[in-house]
Amino acid sequence: MKKQKVRPKPRFTRNRAVAIGAIAAVLAIVGFFGYRALVPTNGSVPVLSFPMNDFIKATHGKSGYFYLSQTSGSVKGLRTSSSNSGSQINPNYVYSKGELVSFHFINEDYDTHSQHNFNIDEFNVHTKDLGYFGSETVSFVADKTGTFNYYCSIHPEMKGTITVEQ
Structure with a gap:
């Protein structure tokens, strides 16, 4: 009798790809608004100091x-x-x-x-x-x-x- 080869489960599933994409989108949005919060109203670059x-x-x-x-x-x-x-x-x-x-x-x-x-x-x-x-x-x-x-x-x-x- 011939033994059937067992395939390992793929590590990168569709659900994982969606979850990673969602996390990346949330991080991008938080980064964008975090960057904008550091830019004063009369400036164009972030200021990294305590106001x-x-x-x-x-x-x-x-x-x-x-x-x-x-x-x-x-x-x-x-x-x-x-x-x-x-x-x-x-x-x-x-x-x-x-x-x-x-x-x-x-x-x-x-x-x-x-x-x-x-x-x-x-x-x-x-x-x-x-x-x-x-x-x-x-x-x-x-x-x-x-x-x-x-x-x-x-x-x-x-x-x-x-x-x-x-």
């Missing part, structure tokens, strides 16, 4: 609409006009030239549920119009010296300045 993080919210009170800093006064970026290190209304920020800056903006206008945005034209910083409790983070490189205005295009009274020093 100055400032937290600012849009709100409403008895005096009208305003930005409120959620960054402590002891942090380098915030210039306070008093010895109070708590929240500041329409705060002024100070940065060094070449510094990577991230603004974490949130709309906490509970009173009117109005839309708000955050803009700095000179650094191409523009958030979407955010509804109540909407948030967005924008990063930019402070590559120009001087004093620049930030503002809400919906409510002109919401404004402040950032200063970039040499």
